[in-house]
Amino acid sequence: MSASVSDSQINNLFQKTNELDQDLRFMALSDLYKIISETPSVFTNSPRLSSQLITVLIKALKDVQSEIKNQAVKCFKPLMPTLSSENAIQLVLSLDVKPKKTTITSTVYTMAMHNVLENLVVDQKTAHTIVSKLLPGYLNYKEVISKIDYIEIISDLIRYLGIAMDDSEKDKTWRLLIDVCFQNDTLIARKAVVALCSLIKVLNTSQVEQVLEGIEEAFQSQNSKSTSYADLPSQSTRLALLSGFFKVDSLKLHPFINRIVEVIISELQIDKLSKVDDDYDKQISTDQVRSEALVALSVVVSNTTYEQISLHISEIINYCRLFLSYNPLAIEDDDDYQMDNDVDADDYADFSDDDEELNQSDDDTDDISWKLRRDSARLIRTILKHQPSTLLTIYQVVFDSLINQLDDSIDSVVDECLITLTTIIEFTSLDSQYYNIDNYRPTDSDSQEAESPLLLLTKALPKLSDRISAILTPKHRSETNLFLKFFSSLFDVTDGLGAQVGPILGKLEVLTDLNNTINLDLLNFYASLLKNNRLTDFEDYLPKILTNIQFAISSHDSTLEGLNAFDAFLQAYVQVTPSNVSLEELEELICSKALTKNLSSEIRQRSLMVLTNYIVIVKVSEDHFLKIVKVYSECLHFESLSMCCIFNIGKAVEQSYANDSFSPILGQQLAEPVLNLITRSEFRSAVLTTLLQFSKSKTIELSQDTKLNIINSLRRVSKTEYSNFSKKQHANLVDIITHLLENTDIDSDIAQTLSEIIIQYSDSDLIDPVLIVRLTKDTTEKIFNTREFFQHLNSKVGKESKHGARIIATVSCYISDDDSLINQNLENLNSQLDLLYSVQFLTQIIRNRGQKFKVPLEVFLQQLDNEDVAIRQSATEALGVLVKYHINEYLPVVLEQLLKVDSKLRPLYLESLVIVSESVDKKHANDIWDTVFQLLANIEDDSEFEENTCTIASKVLFNIGHTYHERLMTLADKLAMSELIHTKYTTATLIKQFYSDELLIKIHSGLFRDLLGRCSLMVFNNNLHLKQISVNLLVSALHSAPFIALQIVAKVLGNIIDKELLPKREYIKVIQIGPFKHKIDNGLELRKSVYEMIYNLLLSVEHSNRFVSVEYIINYEDIMMSLINKGFRDDNAIVLLSSIILSKLVTIKPGLLSTGDILSSLIASFNKILSKQLKETATKQQVENQQEAIKAVIRSSKKIDRDIVSNRSFHNETGLNTVQLSDWQNYIKEMKTNFPSYYAEVYE
Template structure:
C-alpha cells in the first residue's frame, strides 16, 4: 500500500500513466478489502493521511495533471468514507478524531474551488464522511456552512462568482441532511429560511439547487419540516409554472386557450432555446410537490385543494421531461388516495362510488370529482399528441383516477374514446399523421389496462354509443404480433361483452357488472339473482364479431399459452353472458366440441375447466331458460374428462375439477354419472383432504343429493363416501372445526337424515361414537354431526339421550365419554325439547358444576345453555336465578346464560322469545359488576351485556354509556369490554343500524385510554383495536386525539416492573406488558385500516422503537409493522432507515444462553427470521426511491454486514432472502 501511495502521489509529468494505474489499484483495494479482516482498520488509518496530504498538494499545484489527480484522490476518499468510515468513528480514539478533523479541514475549502467537478465531488466525499464524525465536529461543520451561506449570500450581488459557491454550500447542506437526517434536524430551522430566501435570487441553477435541497429536507426530515408545509406548497406552486421566456396566462383552462391548444402544442414542440434552463426549476418544483404529497398524505384533502388545480394547468407544459414529472406528481396524489381507499375497502362497504370511508375520504372524492372535467379536457388532447411518454403517463394517470373514484368519468367518455382508439386504428390524415406510427408496445398495453378499468367502473349503457370505436380497436389489438398485447385484448373483450350485454340484478334492478375475474374463480353463486335482458340492437353485431374472433383464436394451434388461456376465458364470458345471441348450431357444433378438445390438452385444461364452470353458472342454464342445452349431448364426456382430473397431482387442477363437477351436477342432469364421480371423489378424499378440498367436496355431495333422486343418491353416498367423511371428522377434526366447512358438514348430515332412513342415521351415529373415543379435539364436531342426524323424523331420540345421560351420571365414569355426552346433549337440545324425555336433566347438569374437572364443568354449562333453546320458558328462568344467587359457581352460570343469549340471537323467533327476559338479565348483570369479579367472570358478564345491547341498541346503549363514569374500575372495564365484544358479533354488532347508534358513544369510550387504571387502559386499547378492525370509519377523524394516547402506552413504564424472588433466583415481572403489547397490536391494525388518517412519521418512530422493546412478542409485531410500512408507504419509511439500525443490529447479533432450552432456542430463531425479513423489506425502500444518492449510509453499511459470511445471522438471512424472493414471484404471477 505504501508503494501504491508513492506511485499515486508522484508529480513527475511523464509518469501520469503510472499514477493512473496506482489510482485504480487503490480504488480496487478500498472496494474489495474485507471489512472483518484484522488489518482493515489500521490500513484505513494509514492510507487516509497520505491521501489527504496528496489532496492538499494537488490543490496548491497548477499543473494539468494535478487537476485530474485531485478528482481521483477525492473519489478514493469518498470510497474510504462510505465503505470504511466505521473505522474512523471510535469515540475514545484521539487518532480517529484527528483524522476526522483533518478530513474536514482538507475537503471543506474545496467547496470554494473554481471547478464545478471538484466542488461536486467534494460534496459527495463530505456526505460520506459526516455519518462517522463526532457530534462536536458535526456541529462545527454545520455552523460553519450556515455562516458561509450567509456571507456568500450577502456578497453575491457584488461578486456574481459567489453564486456558484453559494450553490455548492447549499448543495452541501442537502447532502449532509440526506446522510445524517436526525443529527441535522436541530439545525433545520436555521438552514431552511436561508435556502428559501436564496430561491429568489436571479440564477436558475441556484434556484434549482435550493428547491432540490428543500426536497431533500422533506424526504429526510418530514416531521421537522411539517411547520413549513404551507410555505413549501406556495414555493412549489410558484415555480412549477416558472417560465420567464414563454408568456402564458395563468388561467390556462380558459375557453379561448382550449380552442387554440392544438396549434400551441405544435408550436411548443418546435420551440427551442438552448440557453433556457428554467425547465430545470419547473422539474425540481414538480418533484418537490411529489415528495411533499408522498410524505404527508395526512393532509391529502388540503393538498388536493391547493396543488391539484395548478398541476392540471401544467399538464400542457411545453418541456416533455417536466410534463412527465407533472403527470407523475398528480399520479402520486392519486396513489395516496387509492392506498387509503384500498386499506379500508376490505372492512367497509360503501353504497356510492364517490363515498369513500370517512368524511376526509368523502371530501377528497368530492374535490377530485370536481376536477375531473378539467383533467379530461386537458388530457384528451395530450393523449393524441406526438409524444409517446406523455400519452403513456396520461393513461396511467387516468387509470388511477378511475380507480380512486370507482368511475367518475361518466360525462367524459366522448373525449376519451378517440384517445383509446388512437394507438390501434391506422387512419391517414389524423393528428400527427398515421396513428400506428406514433405508438409502441408499452403504450398499447397501458391503453388496454386503462380500458379494462374504465369499462369495469362505469355503467354499461354509457359505452353503447361508442362501441363502433371500441370494439374494432380491441379486435385490432387482438391481432397484434406481441403476445402480451393479444392476451390483454382478450381480457378487455371479456369486460366488453359484459358491457354490451349486462345482466340486471333482480334485487336492485341495476346492471350487474362484475369483474371478469369470476372466470378464474370457483363459482358464481349469485347467478340465480340476475336475469338476462334484451341487449340493444346496436350491440348484437359487436357480440357476434367478438365471438367469431375469439373462436378462431381458440381453434388456432400456433398461439402462445397466455393468449390461448385468455381467449378461452373470453369464450366463457361470451357463453355466460350472451349464449342466446350465439347461433345454436355454432354453440353445439363449434363451441362445445372445441372445449372438449381443449379439456384433453394438458396446457389448456385448467383454464377450460374454469371456463366451463363459468358457462354453467350462466342464468341461461337456469329454468325456464335452457339455452345451454347444447351441453347435453357432450355432458358425459365433459364430466368424465373433468372428474378424471381429481386423481391428478396438480392441486389447482383437482380443486377446479371438483368445483366444475359440482356446478354441472347442480345445473344439469348428471345422475347416471354419480357412481363414477363418487369413486373418483373417494380416491381424492382418501389421498388428500385439506381446508380447501373438503368444503368443495361436501358441496358436491350436497348438490348430488339435492339434484338427483334423493333416496338412490343417498344410498350411493352411504356406500361409497360416508365412511370417509366420518373418518375425516374423527381423525382430522381441524378441517371441519368451523366456518364454511362446519356449516357444509352439518348440512350434509341433515340432508342425509332427511332421507328418513332411521336405521342408517342410527348407524352413522354409532360409527361416529365408536371412532371418536381417541381424539378429544373431534368431540365438538362429532356432537354437531350427531345432533344433525337426529333431525331424521323417524329416529327415536330417547334411546340416544338415555345413553348420553347414563354416561354423564356414571360414577366415576369415563371422562371423555362424559365430555362428549354433554356436548351432544347440548347440540341435540337445539332441535328437540328434552324436558319430556329427561325431566331431571337440568338438575344433573347443575350438579356437574361441582365436578373436579374444569372441562366437564364448562361442558355442563355449554349443554345447559343450549338445551334452554329447546324449552326457554322452563330452563331460562332457572339459569337466570342461578346467575342471580350464584356465589361459588357464578362463572359457570354466566357461561350457560351467555350460550342462551348468543344462540337465541341467531334466529328471529328465538330472539323474540328471549327479548322479554333481557331487561331483567341486564339488571342482574350490572349488579354483578358492583362486586369483585375474577377476570374470566368479568369477561363473560361483558360478553352477555354486549350481546344484549345488540338486540335493542336504543334501550341498552345509553345505559352502557352512563356507566363509563363509574367510580369502580371493574364497572368501567365491563362496559368497555361489552362494547368491544359487539364488534365481533357478526349478525347484530356489525349492522348499520347498531353502528349508527353506537357511533356517538365510541369516542367517549375510547378516551378511557388515559384512565388511571391499567386494566381499563388495556381493555380500552382492545376496544380501539376492534373498532379499527371492523368499523374504522368511526375513528378516522379522532385519531389525531387518540394516537398520542396510544403511543404513550407503548413506552416501557418502570413503575410496573418489579422483582419477584423465586428461591435463590430473582425474576423481573412487567405488569404493564399486556397493555403495551395490546397497544402495538392496535397500531398494526390501524396501519391496515386507517393509514390515510395517521400522521405517519410519528407512527414509524414508535414502530421502530418497538423493535428495541425487551418483550419478544412486541419485537415481532414491530417487525410486521415495518414490513407492512415498506409496502404501503415506502417513501416515509425510507428516510428513517438509519434510526432502526442499532436495534436491528442488537437483535441480529444476540445469542441464546448456553443453558437455553429448546423452546428458547426456537423463539430466538423465530426472532432472527422475523428481523432478517424486516431488513430485506426495508432495503427495498431504498431501491424504490427516485435517486440512488438517497440511500441511508448507516443502513447500507449494516446491510453489507449482515450479508457477510462471517455474520452470525448469515445463514438465516440467506434463507429468508430466498423465501421473500419466492413470495414476490408468486405474488407477481398471481397479479
C-alpha cells in the same frame, strides 16, 4: 488460474510486472486481479505477499501506459479486505502523493486512494490513525481551490472514515469546506458541497447547528462584498447545501426545520415576483435561484412529516400557485399583477403570450421562467405524495391553476401539470390514503368540512375535460402516454365521463394512430375506459378498440395486458350488448393461447379465466361452447394448469346463466374428469369445491350414473384418505352428497353406501354435526323402508359415538313410535343414565321439531352443574336451542337467572345466549344486550377477573350488533366507563370481532376508527387484561383493516415502546412447586403481542404504497433500539420474535444499520446472547431455549450479512462506513468460528 495458487506462481507474476513488453505487464496484473478476487485468502494468510503486492501495484501506478495504471488501480478494490491494519496504513501513506501543479483532473494516485478508502476494512483505532496522518495535509485552502485531488481525498475521508474523525478534525474540515463552497464558483466548489453534505452524517446536533450558522455567516459575508442585487452563486450554494443535508440525513435537520424552510422560502423572493429586472441576465439568474429553491423545498417536504412542516405547507402551496402562472416577459402592466398572498387564485388573469419567441420549445428561448412553472407543479405533486392530508388544500388553492396551465406554451410545463393532475386525481379515489388514513386535520376550517376532494373534482370536470380536449392535438403526440394515464385515473375515480368520452376517445385515437404503437399504457387505458364508462357512450369506437386488444393478445409482450383489457370489455358487455362487434376471432385467439404449450403458465391461466368470463357473459352457439369445454378438458391434463382449470370449471358451473340452454354439457363432459383428480392431494380441495358447484347447480342436471359415480368415489376416497382430509374437505364431501340426493333416486346399493358414510362420520371430530345430521335427514327422506334404516344405524352407531344421538334422533322422527324414544331419554335424564346421549338426543329432537316440541327448562338447567365437561357443554347447547324456539316463555327466565348465578355458571348461560342471539327479533335482542351489560357491571366487585365470561359475552353482543347496527353507536360510551374493567374488556373484544367483517368496517369506517383510537389508549391502562386486549385488537385491525389501523398504531407506537416492552415487577410472581421456586411473568404475553403488532405494522407499510404518509411518522430507529435494548434481552420467546422483526426492519430500512451506534449496539446485543453461559444445573428446557436463541441470532445475522451488508446494491442505502464494516465482518468471522455447526445448519 487454478483455484489453488502457490506462492511461487504469485512471485512469478510479480516478476512479470517488470517485463519490458507492456502486454505481459498488463496480463500479469490481470492475473493478479483474478487471484485477489477469487482466492483472497492467499494474501490474507500471508502478510509478506500482501506487502510485496502493494509494492508491485504502487510501482505500476508509475507505468507510462495508462491501461496498466488503470489495471493497478482496479486491483486495490479486492485487495483491501485482505490487508492487516499495518499494511493498510502503509498503503494509504504510500499513495499520499499530492500533485505539484494546478490541475482539474485527478491523478492516478487519487483514483487509487479512492478505491483504497472505499474498500478499507479496519477498526476504529486504525481508521483514526489514517485520518490523523492523512487529513491535516489536505486541509489547505489554497491547495484545495486549485487542485481537484485535494477535495476528492477530503471527500473520500469524510465518506468512508468520517466516523473516525475527532471533533477538532470535524470542526476544521467543515469550516474549510464552507469557505471553498462560497468563495469559488467551480467544479471544486460543487464537490465541496457534496463533501460537506456527507460530513453531516457524523456530526451531532450541536455541530450541525454550528455548521448552519457557519453557512449563514459565509453567505452574509459573501453578499456584503457584492455590490449587485444579490450574490446569486452564493444563494445557489446555500440552497444546494441545505437540500443536500436533507438528502443525506434529514433527522439531523429536524430541530432546525422551520429556520431552514424560512431561508429557502426567502430565496423565492415573492415580494419581487411582479418586478422584472431591466438587466435581462440578472432576471434569468434570479429565476434560476427561485427554481433551485423550489427544488430544495421538494427535498425538504420529501424528508419530513406533516407535523414538522405544517406551519409552512399552506404557504408553500400558495407560492406554487403564484409560480404556476409566472411569466415575467408576458407582464405588460405591473399594477395588474398583485402579489398579496391572501388574494384568491381567480384574481390572477392568465398571462397573454404576445412574444412569439416564448411559443417555442424549451431549448429555443433564454427565458427560464418555464422552469418555475414546471418546478412548482412538481413541488405540488411531492407535497401530495408525502403529505396526503393536503389534498383538500391543493384542490382549493392550486387545482384550478394547474388546469389553466395545460395550455402553456412550453411542453415540459404541460407535461408536469398533466402528471401532477393525474396524481391529484389518483389521491382523490375513495380508496386512497387521504380517506383511508384519516388525513383530515383539526386545523381544517369549517368551510372545508362542507367540501370534499371528490366533490371539488366533480365540479371542475367540465373545465378540466375542455382544457384536456383542447390539447389533444398532433402537436402533443409525444404526451400520448401521459394523456392515457390521466384518463385512466380520471375514469377510475369519477366512474366515467358520460357523453364526453366519445369525442375525447376520437382525439386520442388520432394520437395513438400517429404513434403507431399499442403499449401497456393504451391497454390499461382501455381497461379503465371499459370498466368505468357505458359502452353506448363510445360504441362507434368499439371495433377499433377490440382490434387493438386482439393485436395486443397476439403479441407476446402484451398478452396479459390485452387479456385484462378484454376482460374489462366483458364486464361492460354484461350491461349493454353492442351490435357492431364480433367476438369470434378473439374467442379463437384466446382458446389458442390457453392451449399453446410454449407460453408461460401465467398467460395460459389468465386465458382460461377470461374464457370462463366469456362463456358466463356472452351468448355463444353450441359449437363454440363445445370448443371452449374442449379447452377445459385438455387443460385439465397439464399439471401447471389443472388447479386453475378446476377453479374455472367451478366458476362456469356456478354462473352458467348466459348459455344455460346447453350448460348441461359442462356436467356431461367435465364432472367426471374433475372427479378423477380427487386422488391427487394437491388438487383435492379445488375438486371438492367444484363438485359442490356441480351438485348445487340448478341448470346442470347430472346423470344418475354420474351422481352414483361421484358418491361412490367420494366414499372410497374419504375412507382411504380419511386422516389426510382437512375439516373443510370433509364438510364439502358431505355437502356434495347431500345436494346430489335432492333429485336422485336411491336404491339399496346407494342406501348401503350412504349408511356407510354416515356410520364413518358418526364418531368423527372432523365433521360439523349440522352436516352429518343433514345428510342423515336427506338420506332418510329418500329411503323407502325407514324403520329398517333406523334399526341398521341404531345397531352400528354406538351411544358413545360423538354424533350418534343426533343421527338416531334425526332418523327417529320418521318412524311412528319416536315418542317412546323421547320419553325414554327424558326418563334417563331423571335417572341420571346415559346423560350425554340423552341430552344430545333431545337437543336434536328440538331442532327437528322446533316450536312443536317443548320440555321444561329444568331438564337441561340441572345438568349445567354436572362434573362432566361434555355433559355441561351439551346441556348448554340444549338450553340455547330450547330458548331459541320458545323465546317468549323462556328467555326472560334465563336472563333473570343469568344475573343471579355464580361465576362458574355465567359462561354456560352466556353460551346458550350465543345460540339464541343468532336469530332473534329486535325486542328480545335489546333485552339480551341490556342484560349482558348489566351482568358485566354487576361482576365488577368480584375479586377475580372473569376473562372467559367477557369473551363469551362479546360473542352474544356480536351477533346482536351485527344484525342491529344501531347498537354499535353505544359502544363508545361503554369504553368511557373507566371504572368498569369487565365492560371495557368485553367491548374491546367485541370490536376485535367486528374487525373481521370487512363489509361492516367499510360501512361504519368512521365509527370503528374512533372506537379503535379509544381502545388503543387502553394499552396504557393499569389493568393488564385491558392492556392485552387493546394490543390484540390493534394486531387484528392491522391484519384486516390496515387503512384504519396504521395511523392509530403509528401514533401510539412510540409510547408503547417506551412503557410496555420491559418486564414489570408487578406482573412477576414466584410460585413454589415442591422444593423449587418458579418465576411466572404474567406480562410476557402482552410483550409478545406488542412485538407481533410491530411486525404487522412493518408488513403493512412494506406491502402497500398507499400508506407512504404513515411511514413518515413511524420512528424506525426507536423500533430498532427497542429490539436491541429490550427484545434481545427478554425471554427466549421474545428473542425469537425480535430476530424476525429485525430481519424485516433492515430489509425495509437498510440505512438504519449505519445510524448512530445502532450497528455496534446490535453486535453487542448479539454477542451477549451468543456468549451466555448456563449453569451446570440448567434444565433441558433451558438448554433448548438457549440453543433456539442462538439460532435466531445466527439466522438474523446471516440474513443481514447476505442481503444487506454484503449486497453492494444496498451500500448506498446502508451508508455503512469502513469501521462499521470492519466491526460487522469481525463479528461474523467470530460467530462462524464459535458456532460452525449452527451457522451451517441455520437458514435465513
